[in-house]
Amino acid sequence: MDSIRIQGGRRLVGKIPISGAKNATLPLMIASLLTPETLTLKNVPQLADVQLLKRILGNHGVDYAVRGKRFAKEMPAGETLELSAHQIVDTTAPYELVSRMRASFWVIGPLIARMGEARVSLPGGCAIGTRPVDFYLQGLEALGAEIAVEGGYVIAKAPRGLIGARVVFPRVSVGATHTILMAAALAKGESVIENAAREPEVADLAECLVKMGARIEGAGTGKIHVQGVGALHAAEHSVLPDRIETGTYAMAVAATGGEVTLCGGRPDLLRAALDTLGEAGIDVTETNEGIRVARNGGPLRPVTVATEPFPGFPTDLQAQLMALMSRADGTSEITETIFENRFMHVQELSRLGADIRLDGQTATIRGVEKLTGAQVMATDLRASVSLVIGGLAAEGETVVNRVYHLDRGFERLEEKLSACGAEIERLRA
Numbered sequence: 548m549d550s551i552r553i554q555g556g557r558r559l560v561g562k563i564p565i566s567g568a569k570n571a572t573l574p575l576m577i578a579s580l581l582t583p584e585t586l587t588l589k590n591v592p593q594l595a596d597v598q599l600l601k602r603i604l605g606n607h608g609v610d611y612a613v614r615g616k617r618f619a620k621e622m623p624a625g626e627t628l629e630l631s632a633h634q635i636v637d638t639t640a641p642y643e644l645v646s647r648m649r650a651s652f653w654v655i656g657p658l659i660a661r662m663g664e665a666r667v668s669l670p671g672g673c674a675i676g677t678r679p680v681d682f683y684l685q686g687l688e689a690l691g692a693e694i695a696v697e698g699g700y701v702i703a704k705a706p707r708g709l710i711g712a713r714v715v716f717p718r719v720s721v722g723a724t725h726t727i728l729m730a731a732a733l734a735k736g737e738s739v740i741e742n743a744a745r746e747p748e749v750a751d752l753a754e755c756l757v758k759m760g761a762r763i764e765g766a767g768t769g770k771i772h773v774q775g776v777g778a779l780h781a782a783e784h785s786v787l788p789d790r791i792e793t794g795t796y797a798m799a800v801a802a803t804g805g806e807v808t809l810c811g812g813r814p815d816l817l818r819a820a821l822d823t824l825g826e827a828g829i830d831v832t833e834t835n836e837g838i839r840v841a842r843n844g845g846p847l848r849p850v851t852v853a854t855e856p857f858p859g860f861p862t863d864l865q866a867q868l869m870a871l872m873s874r875a876d877g878t879s880e881i882t883e884t885i886f887e888n889r890f891m892h893v894q895e896l897s898r899l900g901a902d903i904r905l906d907g908q909t910a911t912i913r914g915v916e917k918l919t920g921a922q923v924m925a926t927d928l929r930a931s932v933s934l935v936i937g938g939l940a941a942e943g944e945t946v947v948n949r950v951y952h953l954d955r956g957f958e959r960l961e962e963k964l965s966a967c968g969a970e971i972e973r974l975r976a
C-alpha cells in the first residue's frame with residue numbers, strides 16, 4: 548500500500564489549480580442512467596472513486612469514453628467524459644461494488660425511474676458512522692415505489708412508473724436529495740422535496756438535469772419543485788470546482804504560512820470556511836484567478852466551530868480545521884453535528900503532538916508550540932488529508948500510511964503541493 552512522506556516546515560508559495568468536485572462528479576455520472584442519449588461531463592477529476600463508478604455504471608450497461616486526455620506535467624482542466632446509457636442491461640448493483648463506495652447506492656433513483664425496478668445492495672458499514680438509507684427508501688416509497696429488503700439488497704419496484712409526490716426529509720441528506728431529485732425528474736406529475744440539501748453539488752446536479760430536459764426549480768434551497776417529464780436527452784455539463792479541495796489547501800497554507808492562489812476556487816462555495824479562516828487571522832482575498840490565501844508570520848487565532856449542512860461549516864473540512872487549530876495560539880472547540888463518529892483523526896494528530904480532548908461530539912484543541920513528524924495512519928478520506936496538513940506543519944518527517952483513502956478524493960495531491968514548495972513524495976509499495 549502506498550504511503551506519503553513529508554518533510555515538514557516548508558512554507559507554501561505559488562498556485563494550486565482546483566479540480567472538479569468529486570461530490571458533484573459522482574451524482575452527475577449517475578444521472579447518465581436517466582437517458583439513452585449521451586451525457587458529456589467536462590472538468591471531471593481523475594480520482595479512484597470516479598474510476599470505480601465507471602465500473603459500477605458499466606455493469607448497468609453504460610458505455611463511457613474519455614476525451615481530451617491530458618499530459619502529466621501540464622496544469623490541466625479535468626477530463627471530458629462521455630457516458631451513454633443507451634440500454635440498461637442490468638438493474639442490479641451488487642454488494643462487491645456498492646460496499647466499496649456508498650454513493651453508488653444512489654443509482655437506485657435513476658434505475659427505478661427509468662426501468663421501473665432496481666435491486667441495489669445496502670452500502671454496509673462505514674468508518675465515519677452508521678449512515679443508514681432510511682430517507683432514500685421513504686422518499687422512493689412516497690413516489691409510489693414498492694420497497695423490500697432481502698438478503699442485504701433493497702428491491703424497489705414501480706412497474707407503472709413513479710408518481711410525483713411531496714417528500715419531506717426528517718433531516719438534511721445530500722445523497723437522499725440527489726437520489727429523489729433524479730427519480731422525480733422522470734416521475735409522472737409534480738414532486739416537492741422539502742428539507743432538501745442546499746449543497747452546491749445538489750444545485751450542480753439540478754443544473755445538469757435541466758440541460759437534459761428536466762423541469763426543476765428551487766435547487767440550492769430547502770424546497771425543490773420537480774415537474775416530471777417523459778424522457779431526458781443528451782446534454783453537456785462542466786463539473787463545478789471542488790469546495791472541499793479548495794478549503795483543504797487553504798488550511799494547508801494557513802498551517803504552514805506562505806501565500807497561495809487557489810486557481811478556479813469559488814469563494815461563494817465555501818463562505819463559512821473562509822470566514823473561519825478570516826477569524827483565525829488568515830488573509831483571504833478574492834482574485835480574478837480564484838482565491839488567494841496568505842499567512843505571513845501573523846498569529847493563528849483559535850476558533851469555535853460546529854459543522855452544519857450547507858451553507859454552514861462543512862463536515863468534510865472538520866478534520867483539516869482540527870489539524871490547523873492544533874497549532875493555534877489558544878484553545879479551539881470543534882463540534883461535529885453531521886456524523887456521529889468522525890473523529891478518527893484525533894488519535895493520529897495526537898501522534899504528531901497535537902493536544903486534543905474529545906467529549907462526545909465536541910473536540911477541544913489546545914494549540915501547541917510545535918508538532919513533530921511521526922508515522923500516522925489514514926482512516927478515511929478527509930481524515931487522511933488532515934494528517935497531510937499536520938505533517939506539512941510539523942517539524943521533521945511524517946509518513947502517512949494507507950493513502951488509498953486520499954486517492955479517492957484528492958487529485959495529484961503531492962504534485963500540487965510540491966509545486967508550491969512542499970517536500971512531499973509518494974512511496975510506492
Ligand code: UD1
Pocket residue numbers: 569570571573649650676677678679680681682683684718719720721722723862863885886887
Ligand atoms: C455526502 C458527501 C459527504 C459529506 C456528506 C455531508 C458525497 C459523495 N458525499 O454524503 O462527503 O460528508 O454528504 O455533507 O457527496 N442519514 C440518515 N438516513 C439516510 C441518509 C442520511 O440518517 O437515509 C444521515 C447520515 O447518517 C448522516 C446525515 O444524515 O448522519 C447526513 O448524511 P448525508 O448528507 O446523507 O451524507 P452522504 O450523502 O452520504
